[in-house]
Amino acid sequence: MPLDVAPRSTRPERLRVRVQGAVQGVGFRPFVYGLAERYQLSGFVLNDQNGVLAEIEGALSEMFLSALQRERPVLARIDEITVTSLPVLGQQGFAIRDSLSAGPGASVGVPDAATCESCLKDLFDPSSRFYLYPFVTCTDCGPRFTITRHTPYDRANTSMAAFKRCERCAADYGDPSSRRFHAETIACAACGPRLSHPVDEIAAALLEGRIVALKGIGGFHLLCDATTEDAVRILRQRKHRPARPFAIMVGSGFWPFARPTEAERTLLQSSARPIVLVRKGSGLAGSVAPGLSRVGVMLPSAPVHHLLCRANSCALVVTSANIAGEPLIIDNDAAMNQLGAIADLIVTHDRSILRRADDSVMTMIDRAPAFIRRGRGFTPEPIDLGEDGPSVIGMGAHLKTTICVTRGREAYVSQHLGDLNTAETIRFYNYTLHRMLADLGVEPQLVACDLHPDYRTTRIAESLGLPLLRVQHHAAHLAAVAAEHHLGQELIGVALDGYGYGSDGAAWGGELMVGDGGNWHRVGHLRPLAVPGVERAAREPWRMGVAALIAIGRGGETAERFSCHPLTAPLAKMSSNAAVPATTSMGRLFDAAAALLGVCEDQSYEGQAAMELEALVDCPEALPGGFSIEQDMLDFRPLLGDLLQPGLGAQKGASLFHGTLIAGLTDWIGRYAEQRGKTDIVLGGGCFMNRILADGLTQALRQRGLNPWLPRLVPANDGGISLGQAALARAHLMARRQERT
Ligand SMILES: [Zn+2]
Ligand SMILES: [Zn+2]
Numbered sequence: 001m002p003l004d005v006a007p008r009s010t011r012p013e014r015l016r017v018r019v020q021g022a023v024q025g026v027g028f029r030p031f032v033y034g035l036a037e038r039y040q041l042s043g044f045v046l047n048d049q050n051g052v053l054a055e056i057e058g059a060l061s062e063m064f065l066s067a068l069q070r071e072r073p074v075l076a077r078i079d080e081i082t083v084t085s086l087p088v089l090g091q092q093g094f095a096i097r098d099s100l101s102a103g104p105g106a107s108v109g110v111p112d113a114a115t116c117e118s119c120l121k122d123l124f125d126p127s128s129r130f131y132l133y134p135f136v137t138c139t140d141c142g143p144r145f146t147i148t149r150h151t152p153y154d155r156a157n158t159s160m161a162a163f164k165r166c167e168r169c170a171a172d173y174g175d176p177s178s179r180r181f182h183a184e185t186i187a188c189a190a191c192g193p194r195l196s197h198p199v200d201e202i203a204a205a206l207l208e209g210r211i212v213a214l215k216g217i218g219g220f221h222l223l224c225d226a227t228t229e230d231a232v233r234i235l236r237q238r239k240h241r242p243a244r245p246f247a248i249m250v251g252s253g254f255w256p257f258a259r260p261t262e263a264e265r266t267l268l269q270s271s272a273r274p275i276v277l278v279r280k281g282s283g284l285a286g287s288v289a290p291g292l293s294r295v296g297v298m299l300p301s302a303p304v305h306h307l308l309c310r311a312n313s314c315a316l317v318v319t320s321a322n323i324a325g326e327p328l329i330i331d332n333d334a335a336m337n338q339l340g341a342i343a344d345l346i347v348t349h350d351r352s353i354l355r356r357a358d359d360s361v362m363t364m365i366d367r368a369p370a371f372i373r374r375g376r377g378f379t380p381e382p383i384d385l386g387e388d389g390p391s392v393i394g395m396g397a398h399l400k401t402t403i404c405v406t407r408g409r410e411a412y413v414s415q416h417l418g419d420l421n422t423a424e425t426i427r428f429y430n431y432t433l434h435r436m437l438a439d440l441g442v443e444p445q446l447v448a449c450d451l452h453p454d455y456r457t458t459r460i461a462e463s464l465g466l467p468l469l470r471v472q473h474h475a476a477h478l479a480a481v482a483a484e485h486h487l488g489q490e491l492i493g494v495a496l497d498g499y500g501y502g503s504d505g506a507a508w509g510g511e512l513m514v515g516d517g518g519n520w521h522r523v524g525h526l527r528p529l530a531v532p533g534v535e536r537a538a539r540e541p542w543r544m545g546v547a548a549l550i551a552i553g554r555g556g557e558t559a560e561r562f563s564c565h566p567l568t569a570p571l572a573k574m575s576s577n578a579a580v581p582a583t584t585s586m587g588r589l590f591d592a593a594a595a596l597l598g599v600c601e602d603q604s605y606e607g608q609a610a611m612e613l614e615a616l617v618d619c620p621e622a623l624p625g626g627f628s629i630e631q632d633m634l635d636f637r638p639l640l641g642d643l644l645q646p647g648l649g650a651q652k653g654a655s656l657f658h659g660t661l662i663a664g665l666t667d668w669i670g671r672y673a674e675q676r677g678k679t680d681i682v683l684g685g686g687c688f689m690n691r692i693l694a695d696g697l698t699q700a701l702r703q704r705g706l707n708p709w710l711p712r713l714v715p716a717n718d719g720g721i722s723l724g725q726a727a728l729a730r731a732h733l734m735a736r737r738q739e740r741t
Pocket of ligand 1: 115117120
């Protein structure tokens with residue numbers, strides 16, 4: 001072998017390595033340290049405002065770089081590695097240096113992660129010093145976002161600052177061969193947080209059918225045995241929640257309570273541990289998810305959950321502990337004060353939750369995961385917008401609100417904040433807005449809010465003293481989908497939703513739109529239906545049933561069909577009046593169908609009628625002639641008439657309703673797309689959480705040669721509005737800049 005040409009890697013060199021992405025709080029510095037040891041490199045690694053910065057020196061730096069790309073800590077996400085050459089210093093040894101203070105461009109940290117497999121082994125290993133310790137963590141797992149006061153992510157800036165590491169924990173923290181080397185959350189029974197009650201006592205209370213409030217990662221939960229009808233019923237009574245479905249937590253093995261598919265199982269086991277909607281099995285109390293075919297399932301996410309699930313080998317109801325309409329409770333004091341009337345046992349611990357995060361809820365739509373609610377396990381993970389842009393704020397709408405703040409090419413969408421109906425929720429909203437601006441260190445140049453003049457978010461936006469852009473609700477829904485998929489060119493979109501303020505002030509919710517990134521305008525809509533008693537109509541589907549009967553010329557049947565409602569006659573008269581407000585909402589059309597089929601006449605939670613209708617469908621079936629299209633207005637009156645056929649049955653009716661909607665929408669969208677010579681179709685709005693509708697429509701659109709896009713990174717419902725608003729605000733600013741140059 002010729003020796004005159006030495007391989008490049010044998011010559012010592014010094015490199016500066018900059019790693020960007022989710023690299024802080026995930027054990028990245030120890031990981032770099034380990035690689036440096038492996039390849040006998042000297043230098044240092046530290047966290048700074050842009051991520052992780054390392055300088056390495058030695059002969060094997062190329063092997064280091066390839067390992068850096070190949071391997072990585074489980075919770076890390078690498079966006080970019082930049083390498084620059086430096087003069088060789090002849091330095092000895094490798095060190096982890098302290099974090100440089102945060103500044104503009106600082107990392108905002110990483111999401112909370114469920115207990116990892118290795119910690120789970122420690123938890124149940126009698127020879128481990130973490131045996132049965134309910135707060136065991138390592139660099140690969142544990143709380144992050146919810147315990148961080150501010151960045152950079154160091155123990156001193158988290159609620160773990162209250163606990164001084166014992167000698168053994170300090171030794172592990174400093175030991176490069178330990179899994180807990182530089183694990184900021186390291187703690188053990190001798191030095192760390194403690195539960196207020198022994199696990200055995202909690203497990204026994206649950207077995208006896210009691211309601212337990214338990215402090216989790218992002219807030220308190222209410223728990224009870226999901227297999228005991230009495231326990232679940234009592235929880236419903238005390239929580240004043242008659243029908244809205246509860247989620248369950250199951251330990252190892254899902255059988256018999258739920259039947260997840262392979263893909264759902266993978267999603268359940270991901271480190272974010274979301275609640276996933278899964279086909280119901282058997283053995284659950286009927287009142288866990290009444291009238292529905294699916295149930296929200298969650299696997300244990302914290303060590304205490306594993307301990308409880310092992311002690312009680314059953315399913316547990318796990319629901320957010322809050323007073324109706326208020327934010328999730330996170331403080332021990334608030335739990336003691338407010339949950340006494342609901343829970344028989346209140347279990348706290350002494351590690352503070354600094355940032356509230358509701359459980360994330362997901363479902364498989366069109367064979368891929370989709371959000372229903374985005375919170376714990378995902379916040380503060382940013383969404384890549386594909387290109388750099390000015391910093392803006394999206395304020396969200398009114399229900400299921402989130403806030404979006406952009407920085408560079410990234411969009412940060414807050415955790416689910418809730419419905420802005422109470423002072424506490426509004427306080428939480430304002431706090432989150434200011435926290436996000438501080439964490440991100442940005443000065444937004446434009447604020448986007450909803451067109452609705454009376455939304456609280458609109459008022460707050462007006463009070464910020466920044467330039468304001470008012471964005472139509474459904475334009476925001478569609479812009480959100482276009483933003484996450486980086487779709488820029490002229491697009492066709494369909495928003496199917498419950499309610500949104502239209503640019504003509506009317507109630508919209510079934511809209512065909514055209515957009516080009518910066519602007520969306522309406523080119524078609526569903527045929528309007530009267531909304532008798534506007535806001536009440538959204539809670540009382542029978543009112544939409546009356547409106548539907550009148551719309552199809554069968555107003556004479558209202559009294560007989562909805563006889564149990566004393567207001568039927570005056571309402572029918574009102575609905576026939578041309579002056580009564582009307583809506584193009586798909587959500588209200590679902591309500592009308594559910595009422596006509598006798599599935600749901602009054603609802604106790606938003607979307608109940610539509611969800612119960614969906615649950616009845618086995619296979620959607622299109623009714624020939626069930627719709628008509630005139631001047632880009634889609635009319636389902638023939639379908640509504642057919643739902644009244646004597647002896648049709650709710651199940652058959654629900655299948656016909658869904659099948660005909662899919663056929664009608666496909667034809668409507670298809671004709672328009674062909675006319676405009678476009679193939680990309682953006683789909684947004686709360687109705688796309690309906691699997692039957694979303695699966696059926698995307699499939700039918702593809703068969704027609706079109707290319708449907710669904711939201712994947714934010715919910716299809718109003719939880720995704722803030723992202724769309726922000727995307728439109730950025731596009732607006734960027735278009736203005738282009739005009740100027
Ligand atoms: Zn771990
Ligand atoms: Zn310790």
